[in-house]
Amino acid sequence: MATVLVAGTCDTKGAELHYARDCLAAVGVAARIVDLGTGDASRAPADIEATTVAAHHPDGVSILDLADRGKAVAAMALAFERYVAAQTDIIGILGLGGSGGTALVTPTMRGLPVGVPKIMVSTVASGDVAPYVGPSDICMMYSVTDVAGLNRISRVVIGNAAHALAGMVQHPTPEAGDTKPALGLTMFGVTTPCITQLTDALSADYDCLVFHATGTGGQSMEKLVASDALAGVLDISTTEVCDLLMGGVMSAGESRLDAIADTGVPYVGACGALDMVNFGARDTVPSHYRDRTLYEHNSQVTLMRTTADENRRIGEWIAAKLNACPGPVRFLLPEGGVSAIDAPGQVFHDPEADAALFDAIETNVRSADTRRVVRVPHHVNDPAFVAAALAAFADVMSDARG
Structure with a gap:
């Protein structure tokens, strides 16, 4: 079934990811949480576990044991790109994160065709986002507060992002029908x-x-x-x-x-x-x-x-x-x-x-x-x-x- 991925690290952003998925489900959009973290996600389990994603890396699930955070982020970002490339039912991605989470999610977003809905709620979205967006049509939304728990601000920002993505997938722009090259x-x-x-x-x-x-x-x-x-x-x-x-x-x-x-x-x-x-x-x-x-x-x-x-x-x-x-x-x-x-x-x-x-x-x-x-x-x-x-x-x- 066609689905939206809600992507982030469940060990640190679990509550926010679940909230975003629930906002999408409430308006009739099928969504699954995909965990890109390397820590314990038992408090907020994902629909797609980190081991499933990591298995798509050339080194397999061993990347989850990398002690160096920078190397772990780079490896998981590559695994996520390969995971999504192997799927046929992804109709949009909503990402949540700080600088690390943004670096995890946006490479996969950049690999998707122009027109596929992609929104990144990020703590770095008010700065220079060119390295994250590149030549793609990623929508960057500034989180205002840190993505570190649900509060009166983060609920509104994440909810708006979820509803915006829902609008994109539920009301796609009709093709122009222009057959000109x-x-x-x-x-x-x-x-x-x-x-x-x-x-x-x-x-x-x-x-x-x-x-x-x-x-x-x-x-x-x-x-x-x-x-x-x-x-x-x-x-x-x-x-x-x-x-x-x-x-x-x-x-x-x-x-x-x-x-x-x-x-x-x-x-x-x-x-x-x-x-x-x-x-x-x-x-x-x-x-x-x-x-x-x-x-x-x-x-x-x-x-x-x-x-x-x-x-x-x-x-x-x-x-x-x-x-x-x-x-x-x-x-x-x-x-x-x-x-x-x-x-x-x-x-x-x-x-x-x-x-x-x-x-x-x-x-x-x-x-x-x-x-x-x-x-x-x-x-x-x-x-x-x-x-x-x-x-x-x-x-x-x-x-x-x-």
């Missing part, structure tokens, strides 16, 4: 005109999914690529690479572009916003960058112009990734400028730095019948560049069919 496009504020024109041109034939290139945006898009959910990619805004290499705050990590290589999905890339590294408010810019060309995008975002030397590094990194792609690839070099503020008269206009970027990509990419670098003598937001991107997209889709 899906495309992934990456956008940054400074490449918005380009992406708007592309989606206008393609939306009649494709379901255009636009991802904000803020680190998790690129990760989210590539997660869908890895799930074979996208028919093609227009990766116009590859700016996350700048943050990876120069220490900015919007990196998508070393694995950026790996899903493109692993799947061979038809791919059109470009140098959108490769002129900038992202930091927070101006006073957060590292001291060794303070004398650089900086632009305050808003009170919370400061952009730093990349130099020619940095752009060579960026170009070499991108080229190495593209060389690993077996599928059809076109990578466009917008010679008129790579962002809204990289144009004549704008603060980041630097033809020398752009030329270093373009030359590094063109020199290091190993051209092939299905892999080409294309110079476009227009600005990234110009209609003529958009036309070139559409032509490149038609080419890679044709290559894929061929």
